[in-house]
Every structure is written in C-alpha cells, then in structure tokens.
Amino acid sequence: MGEYSLLIVLFAPFLGATALVFIPRREELLVRMTAAISAGLSLLASFYVFLAYDTAKGGFQFIQRFAWSEELGIAFYVGVDGIGGPLVFASAILLFAGIFISWHIKDRTKEFYIFLLILAAATIGVFMSLDLFFLYFFYEMSVLPMYLLLGVWGSHTKGYLSMNDPEGRKLRDSVNFIFNFGSNSKEYAAMKLTLFLSAGAVMALMGILLIYHMSGLHTFDILVLREQAKFPDTLATIIWILIFFGFASIAPIWPLHSWSPVGHAAAPAATSMLHAGVLMKLGHFSIIRVAFEILPETTRALMPIAAVLCVFSIIYGGLVSYFAKDTKYVIGYSSSSHMGYIFLVYPELSFICLPML
Amino acid sequence: MQEELSFGFPILSFLTFFPLLGALVVWGMKDYEMVRKATLGIAGVEMAVAAIMLMLFVPDTAAMQFAEKHEWIPFLGISFHLAVDGVSVLFLGLTAFLTVLLVLYAWDSVTLRPKAFFMSILALETTFMGIFASIDLIVFFVFWELMLIPSYFMIKLWGPGKDCHYAALKYVLYTLMGSVFMLVGFCLLSLNYFEAKQVYSFDFIDLLSVPISLGDQLLIFWLIFLGLAFKAPVFPFHSWFPDALVQGPIPMSVMFAGIKMGTYGFLRFSLPLLPDASRNETVVAILMTLGLAAIVYGAIVAIIQPDFRRLLVFSSISHLGFVVIGLFALNFQGIQGSLITMINLGFSTAGLFFLAGFMYERLGHTDVRQCTGLAKKMPLLATFLLIIGMASIGLPGTNGFIGEFLILLGVFQAWWVYGAIAVTGVIFAAAYFLWFYERAIFGPLKESLPAVIPDLNTREWAIGVSLSVMIFWIGLYPSPFLRMVNGSVQAVVERLEPGMATAQNTRQDRSQEIFRN
Structure with missing residues (x-):
C-alpha cells in the first residue's frame, strides 16, 4: 500500500x-x-x-x-x-x-x-x-486551467467599469481589450498570464528537446540524464538559458514577473493561494530538477546572471509593493520579491540554502 | 521492394464500393424515415468492417496489406490496385468513423432534399476510401477528382451561407487547377518508368523500383506539390478554404477539416517516390517556410475572428502548418508526429466543427459577439467544447499534445531554429481558443439570445462522447496507434536517407538480371 x-x-x-x-x-x-x-x-x-x-x-x-x-x-x-x-x-x-x-x-x-x-x-x-516528458506534461497542464480560473472567476481591478470605446460600448470583444496595458480587466490579466507562462513553457520545452536530442541517450529519464548526459560548453549554455528563463517566468524573476501582480490581483482567492503557495515554486523546482541536476557545471558558471536578476527582483518588488494601494497587488509584488530571495540562494549552491524553499 | 500481404476477402474493395452501392439502394427508397435508417445502417456496417480491418492489420511492418490487384488498362500499365500500409490504414478507419457521426449529425438537421444529402455523404465516403486505399496513381487520381462531384453539390445545394454558389465554384476551380499539374507529374513518373523498363506503369510499387534523376524529381515534386497544396490547403494556397468551410454545410466542413488528403498525399507519394527532391535543401527550406508561415499566420488571424467557424478554419490552417513542418523534418519522430496529428485533427478540429454546427442550429449564427454565456443554457455543449478544444490546443493528456510533441521533437532534431519558430504556434493556439471559450461560454448571458435553448440531445451527446473517447484514448495510451504507423514511417525514413533509394534499386536490378539470366 x-x-x-x-x-x-x-x-x-x-x-x-x-x-x-x-x-x-x-x-x-x-x-x-x-x-x-x-x-x-x-x-x-x-x-x-x-x-x-x-x-x-x-x-x-x-x-x-x-x-x-x-x-x-x-x-x-x-x-x-x-x-x-x-x-x-x-x-x-x-x-x-x-x-x-x-x-x-x-x-x-x-x-x-x-x-x-x-x-x-x-x-x-x-x-x-x-521523467522530463512528464515533467513538461504536468507543467503545461497546470498553465492552461489558470486562464479559465482567472478569466471566469476572477475579479476586475479598478477602472474597468469606466472603460468604454469612443462609441460608448464595452470593449469586451476587441482585441485591444486583452492586449491593452491599461485595461485592468480580468481578461487582460488572464491572457497576459497565459501568454507569459506558455511562452515560458515552450522555451523550457525547447531546452528539454535539446537535452533529449543532444545527449544522444534517447531517454527522458532525469536520473539517467543526470549521470550520463554530457554537453559541449556552448550548447550547455544555450540549454541552460532556455531552461532557466523558461521556468523562471513562472517563478517569477524580473523582468518576466509582470504577469504575476495583475494575475494575483485578478485571481479568485483560492487560485491566488495556490499560486503564491505552490505554482511559483514550480519554476524553482523545475530549475533545480532540470537545470541544476543535469547541467551542474553550467549552473555554477552562469549563476551570477541569475543573482543579478534576483537582486533586481527583490528591490523592485519590494519598492513597488511599498507604494501599491491594492492589497492583492501588495501581496503579488511582495511574493515576487520573496521569490527573488529564493533565487539568490542558488548562487551559493550550498546545502543549507536549498531547504529555504 | 515492398512486401505485399493479400487477404482472402477483398476487404478494401468492399470498403470502397459498399457506400456507393448503399447510396444506390437509398436512391430507390421513398420514405424519409427509411432513408436515414438505411444510411445509418450502411455507415455502421462500413464502420464495423473498417474496425475489423484495423484489428486484422499487422502492426510494426512496412508491408502493403490486404492487397488486391485487377487489370484495368493493361497497355498503359494502369491496374486497379488497392492496398493499405501504416501510412494509410488509420485514415480508412477515421473516414468510416466520421461518416457515422455525420449521418447522426444530419439525422434531423437536413430538411431540404434529405435523401440526396444522405446519398452525397455515402458517395463522398466512397471517394475518400478510394483515395486512401488505392496505390495506383491513376486510380488515386480518379477518386481524387470524383470527390469533387459530391462535395461541389453539397456546398452548393446545402450550404447555409449566402455565397455558397461562389464558394462551391471557387473550391472546384482551385482544386482542378492544382490537380491538372498533379496529373502531369504522375504521367512524367510513368514515362520515366517507361524509359527504364520499356513498359508503362502507374503502380506505386513499380514506380518505387526505378531511380529518377534529381532534375526530374524536382520538376515532378513541384507539379505534384501544386495538386496537393491546393487541396491540403498549404499556405498560401488556402484562400478557397475559408469560403468553402464557412459557406458550406457542416458535414462538408467536418470532412475537409478532419481528413487531410493533401498532406497524406505528400507522405504517400512525394516523400517515397521522390526522396532526393524531398531532401533537397531548397525544397525543404521552402516547405518549412510555408509551414511556419501557415502556423503563425493562421493563429494570428484566428485570434481576431469573431465568428467561430472562421476561427476554426484558420486554426485548421495553423495546425496544417505543423503537419507540413513535421513531414519535412524528414526524420522518424517528425513524420510519425505528422501522421498522428493528421488523424488527431479528424477528432479535434472536426469535432469542433460538429459543435459549431450544434450552435448554428440553435442560434442561427456562431458569432461570439452575439452569443455569450452559453454555459448557463447549454452545459453539455460547454463541456464537450472544452474537452475537444483542449485537444485542439494540445493540453497534455489529450491527443493533440502527443502529435505536437512528436512533431516538435522531430523538427528539433532536424533544424532547431524552425522548431523555435513553430512553438509560437502553441502559444497563439492557447490564446485564440481560450479567449473565445471564455467569452462564448462563460461571459455574461446575452439578452438577445432566445429564452429557451435546448441542450444537446442524445444523438448529439453520442457524437460528443465518441469523439472525447478517441481524444483521451490517443492522448493517454497512443501505443496501439503509433505501432500501426511505425513500420511504414520507418520505411519512408529509410528511403529518405542519402543514397538509400538508389542502393535499393541497383541491388534489385541486379537480382532481376540474375533472374533473367
């Protein structure tokens, strides 16, 4: 049992x-x-x-x-x-x-x-x-329901109701509505989240496919790849960057964080919880599982980049949440700031830091 | 030389001509009730026979199975040669499956000349079966052209749109224009065979055995390409497609969107017969570019379509781009993924057209600006739309994911830059479908909608359930389907390896010479 x-x-x-x-x-x-x-x-x-x-x-x-x-x-x-x-x-x-x-x-x-x-x-x-295939399988599966959870059960942020086009109609059906940065609608938040996260997911997918193909081992098994996969330096760098930024978009790291505060503000409470609580960790976890375990040397070499971005995340997120007025925005930005700390411990790559997850 | 397995019962001739015989029987009937019951019975028997054939099909082999060959025009080397291998066998099953659903769909919804409509569906099934079962180029071409007759009349007579006459004519002219070039290509293939063997032959198996010079291959490739590209439709030859699918009746849209004859033709004829041309760098670059353009163009146009059927048309063009780049990745995973995706589209895109039809019957339009909040009125429709839509955008666990993943895997192995562009299609697909779904299904209820909209009835429910079953079956346990296609895909890939085709030919020529001596 x-x-x-x-x-x-x-x-x-x-x-x-x-x-x-x-x-x-x-x-x-x-x-x-x-x-x-x-x-x-x-x-x-x-x-x-x-x-x-x-x-x-x-x-x-x-x-x-x-x-x-x-x-x-x-x-x-x-x-x-x-x-x-x-x-x-x-x-x-x-x-x-x-x-x-x-x-x-x-x-x-x-x-x-x-x-x-x-x-x-x-x-x-x-x-x-x-298994890398199933890791991606579940990762992608967790992204798509988010759109509907936000778009249907979410709430509009301020200013939505006063938004009309010149003829006085609601802009619900125009494309501007979801690609308009000022629209504050839940549809905008949901679409932004979906586009950022699926773009991240496909970047990570490219990395995964490169690992599969270039390792020549014909397996998606992480444990086998961890032991046996060897890549030339340039290739390893490309793969690492694809995997890191692909998964980091959900983490979220500056400058890929911008979906997160609006997403938090628009999401229903339970989704926000799951989001801040575990969904963001999907990013960190996948980076550890894929980038760190399969490409340890590259990780060591490239970690300064990540560290700089993390410092940005922390300071930027902190400042914005200090000035934000909406509670959900405060939580959104502060959690992206906290996520920065988690990234910051990676460069140490020490035993004591990882449990901070 | 491909091995051929014959079978005691002429199962492929039966599959090809039984619907046509059925259509003649239906012709003689007077009573409407009897007509539709008989049609359903005929489609059902056809489906059962197709299912038996799929069960008897030997997987993991490249052999041509259930082969039957009858002389037709001997002095031109044209024979009535039917056989299936892994490339084509699933299409026969898909055609039979979709025809049963079409008959169920048309059960009540066709009021104008219902008998003729059911006869057209059966005639259409015959031509589709013929296209997929024949491996003689001329027989293939005959069925390819015959298909125009029932489909022209279906669009013209039963099309709900205002411009259905225009759409029907445009469809026929476009297709004919392409297929003329294709016929020239087929004749050139036969002439080349004549030069080598001093007899004519249009038989696919015979044609495989003679080498063709690269220049000829390129010429023939582009001639055949024109015929297939118009039909598929490959971007930028797609302009008849939105007209025919939006103006025509739903059953016609289902068949066009669900059964990908054009790309099947590439895999059946172009790749194995013309391996050097297919491998040629320019050809690959052009085809890849067209495929990628289709993916991006189709998806971007689909985002801004307010009409659900137009959205589906452009999403279908975008999906076809994936199929094309998978085929011209020219490796095992890419081709396998393309083949599985072609089958998948028969469940997902075709399924979405069925659902568009259900919406159309109830509301008289499928414009998302006029129908929002349908989940309140039609929860069953909303459920099926979600399942089939998720398959269309490739949610893991559905069949769409398997196909897309294999294609991307193949393209990445071949040229990762192309793969990097192709993945944008995955992002856009999520954008256009999810946005549509959120508005049409969950948005605030539109006042202008009728007060009472009936939800799906048992017949429509059965269509949705059977499509969903297939979607999850391929999505969660694709092995049986992959095993069926593996052998043939492997054979195609082997022919595509440099020098392979010619090496096989010389070996065979030598053995034939020994035999002659």
Whole structure:
C-alpha cells in the first residue's frame, strides 16, 4: 500500500475532477463534498509520504515506473526526494484549504472545482516527475486551467467599469481589450498570464528537446540524464538559458514577473493561494530538477546572471509593493520579491540554502 | 521492394464500393424515415468492417496489406490496385468513423432534399476510401477528382451561407487547377518508368523500383506539390478554404477539416517516390517556410475572428502548418508526429466543427459577439467544447499534445531554429481558443439570445462522447496507434536517407538480371 501513496496523491484529484463531470450541478453539496474528499485523500496520502520518507536513507523514494513509450524512452516515472516531498505535501495542503476557502462560490461551482483540482493535481505531478516528458506534461497542464480560473472567476481591478470605446460600448470583444496595458480587466490579466507562462513553457520545452536530442541517450529519464548526459560548453549554455528563463517566468524573476501582480490581483482567492503557495515554486523546482541536476557545471558558471536578476527582483518588488494601494497587488509584488530571495540562494549552491524553499 | 500481404476477402474493395452501392439502394427508397435508417445502417456496417480491418492489420511492418490487384488498362500499365500500409490504414478507419457521426449529425438537421444529402455523404465516403486505399496513381487520381462531384453539390445545394454558389465554384476551380499539374507529374513518373523498363506503369510499387534523376524529381515534386497544396490547403494556397468551410454545410466542413488528403498525399507519394527532391535543401527550406508561415499566420488571424467557424478554419490552417513542418523534418519522430496529428485533427478540429454546427442550429449564427454565456443554457455543449478544444490546443493528456510533441521533437532534431519558430504556434493556439471559450461560454448571458435553448440531445451527446473517447484514448495510451504507423514511417525514413533509394534499386536490378539470366 505504502509504495502506491504517490499515485494516490496524484490521481485522487484527477479522479475527483472526473467524478465531478458526471455530478449534476444542482447537487451543490455533493459537488463540494466530492472535491473536498478527493483533496482530503490526496492530503492524507501526501502526509503519509511526508512522514514515511526515510531521511536517513535520502535519495528518491516511493518510486513508481511504468513504461509509456519504449521507442522514445518515455516512462511514467514518479518518486520524491527531500525537495519534492515537502512540496507535494504543501500543494496538497493548499488544495485542501483552497477547496474550503472557495466554499462560498456560487457561480458555476462545479466547473470551478474541476479546474482547481486539475490545477493542483498537475502541480503535484510536476513535483514528483522523474521523467522530463512528464515533467513538461504536468507543467503545461497546470498553465492552461489558470486562464479559465482567472478569466471566469476572477475579479476586475479598478477602472474597468469606466472603460468604454469612443462609441460608448464595452470593449469586451476587441482585441485591444486583452492586449491593452491599461485595461485592468480580468481578461487582460488572464491572457497576459497565459501568454507569459506558455511562452515560458515552450522555451523550457525547447531546452528539454535539446537535452533529449543532444545527449544522444534517447531517454527522458532525469536520473539517467543526470549521470550520463554530457554537453559541449556552448550548447550547455544555450540549454541552460532556455531552461532557466523558461521556468523562471513562472517563478517569477524580473523582468518576466509582470504577469504575476495583475494575475494575483485578478485571481479568485483560492487560485491566488495556490499560486503564491505552490505554482511559483514550480519554476524553482523545475530549475533545480532540470537545470541544476543535469547541467551542474553550467549552473555554477552562469549563476551570477541569475543573482543579478534576483537582486533586481527583490528591490523592485519590494519598492513597488511599498507604494501599491491594492492589497492583492501588495501581496503579488511582495511574493515576487520573496521569490527573488529564493533565487539568490542558488548562487551559493550550498546545502543549507536549498531547504529555504 | 515492398512486401505485399493479400487477404482472402477483398476487404478494401468492399470498403470502397459498399457506400456507393448503399447510396444506390437509398436512391430507390421513398420514405424519409427509411432513408436515414438505411444510411445509418450502411455507415455502421462500413464502420464495423473498417474496425475489423484495423484489428486484422499487422502492426510494426512496412508491408502493403490486404492487397488486391485487377487489370484495368493493361497497355498503359494502369491496374486497379488497392492496398493499405501504416501510412494509410488509420485514415480508412477515421473516414468510416466520421461518416457515422455525420449521418447522426444530419439525422434531423437536413430538411431540404434529405435523401440526396444522405446519398452525397455515402458517395463522398466512397471517394475518400478510394483515395486512401488505392496505390495506383491513376486510380488515386480518379477518386481524387470524383470527390469533387459530391462535395461541389453539397456546398452548393446545402450550404447555409449566402455565397455558397461562389464558394462551391471557387473550391472546384482551385482544386482542378492544382490537380491538372498533379496529373502531369504522375504521367512524367510513368514515362520515366517507361524509359527504364520499356513498359508503362502507374503502380506505386513499380514506380518505387526505378531511380529518377534529381532534375526530374524536382520538376515532378513541384507539379505534384501544386495538386496537393491546393487541396491540403498549404499556405498560401488556402484562400478557397475559408469560403468553402464557412459557406458550406457542416458535414462538408467536418470532412475537409478532419481528413487531410493533401498532406497524406505528400507522405504517400512525394516523400517515397521522390526522396532526393524531398531532401533537397531548397525544397525543404521552402516547405518549412510555408509551414511556419501557415502556423503563425493562421493563429494570428484566428485570434481576431469573431465568428467561430472562421476561427476554426484558420486554426485548421495553423495546425496544417505543423503537419507540413513535421513531414519535412524528414526524420522518424517528425513524420510519425505528422501522421498522428493528421488523424488527431479528424477528432479535434472536426469535432469542433460538429459543435459549431450544434450552435448554428440553435442560434442561427456562431458569432461570439452575439452569443455569450452559453454555459448557463447549454452545459453539455460547454463541456464537450472544452474537452475537444483542449485537444485542439494540445493540453497534455489529450491527443493533440502527443502529435505536437512528436512533431516538435522531430523538427528539433532536424533544424532547431524552425522548431523555435513553430512553438509560437502553441502559444497563439492557447490564446485564440481560450479567449473565445471564455467569452462564448462563460461571459455574461446575452439578452438577445432566445429564452429557451435546448441542450444537446442524445444523438448529439453520442457524437460528443465518441469523439472525447478517441481524444483521451490517443492522448493517454497512443501505443496501439503509433505501432500501426511505425513500420511504414520507418520505411519512408529509410528511403529518405542519402543514397538509400538508389542502393535499393541497383541491388534489385541486379537480382532481376540474375533472374533473367
């Protein structure tokens, strides 16, 4: 039983979301209970993983591996180490809390819970993937539901209602509306978030594909790549930059942070929580898992760049949040400032700093 | 030389001509109720036979299977030669599957001349089956041209748009213009065979065995390219496509958007028959550029379309760009990904057209400015739109992701710069579909909408469910489908390796000489 706990953590929310599809929307209590029970199951299992993780032994534990495509070298391969385990636990806690904090949502409760469960499950999936393909798989899956969570259940920020075009119509259907920096609408926030994060995701995908192709090992297995992959210097730099900036967009690091404050301000509370709590860590975690573990020397060489950007993030985020008036903006900018600290510890690359995650 | 496996029962002839026979039977019927039940029965039997064929198909081999060959015009070397391999077998299944759904779709919704409409659908199925099953170039060409007849009348007679006559004519003229060049290309191939062997042949298997000089290959490649590019449609030959798909009836849009004959033609004929031309740097650069232009252009135009059907048309052009760059990555993953993506589009893009049709039937238009907040009225439609739409933008877990991932993997192995441009299409796809979905489905309810809009009925629900099942099946467990195509894709890739095609030919020539001595 114990060794399957990771699968329970991962699939309980997915199954919950699938079950919700078939529950009629009238049964509001049943909808909420289904979501809560599946999140609870996931939480229990992740708590077990957290407790039962053998710290003395270390390394990857609770490993499950199922071959998925032999000829491409893709396997559904999950396991947690000391970095992934606590993050899985944290995501499960926030999912469980998020379900109760949005208990009052009356508007399309069922769809809200479906997207929330998928978002959280995908996040959990990233934290336990030991296969680059599935890491990207879950990463991308966590980005797309965000658009709908923001665009549908989010709230407009100030100034939205007074926005009209010259003829007095609401600008809802014009393209300017989502690409207009001043529009403050939730659609703008959602679209900005989606574009930034999918652009980041595809950059990371390019890095992953380069790793797969250039290593010549024909495997997406992180543990094998970590031991055996060797790249020439220039190539390693390119890959590192793609992976770092791709994943850093969700972290978010200056200057890729600008989706985050508007996103925070527009998002519903539960999404904001998940966002600040775990989604941003997807970036750091993926950077550690992919860039640091597979390209350690390059990481050492290029870390000064990251350090400079982090200092910018910290100071800039701090200053803006000092002057911001909207509470959610304050939280948004301050969390991007905090995220900067986490990046700042990387350059040390020391044992003591990583647990600050 | 490709191995051929024959099969006791002429299953491919049956698949090709059974719908046509069915259409004749339906012709004789008077009662409307009987007509549609008979049509559904015929499509169902066809589907069952196609499913049996897929089950009997031997995976992981490049062999031509279920082969049957009958003399037709011997002195020109034209024979009625039907066979399927991994490249074509899935298309037969897809055609049969979509036809059943089309009949279900048209069950109540066609009021004008319903008998003729059902006959057209069956005739269309015959031509599609013929295109995918025939490996004689002339037989292929005959079916390719025959397809124009039912599709022209479907657009012209049942098109809901004002300009359907114009759209039908434009479609026929464009396609004919391209296919004339294609026929010239086929004849040149046969002449080349004549020079080597002193007999004519249009048989794909025969043509594979003679070498062609690079200059001829390039000429023939571009001639065939014109025919296929108009049909596919490859950017910038796409201008008939929005007209035909928006003005024509939904079943026609589903077939055009879902079944990618043009790019199938590249994989079936251009790549194996003309490997040196396909590998030529200029050709690859041009095709890659066209593919990338299609991806970016289609996606950007799709963002600003207020009409759902036009949005789908341009998203379909964008997806086709992915298929083209995957094919001309010229490696295993790229071609495999293209092939799987072509099949995927038959579930995702075609599925979205079905849903557009459901919206059209209820509202009389698909303009997002006039219909917002549909989730309140039609929750089932909203659910299916989300599932199929997510497949179309490639959410992990759906079939779209598998195809896109394989294509990008292949393109990255070949030329990573092209891959870097192609990934922008993934970002834009998320932008246009999610924005549309958020407005049409979740936005505030529009007052001008009718007070009561019925949600999907059982028939429409069945269409949505069967598409969703296929989407998740390929998305989560693609191995059976990949194994079916692997052998043939491998054979194509081997022919594309420098010197491979000629080496095979000389070896074979020598063995034939030994045999003659």
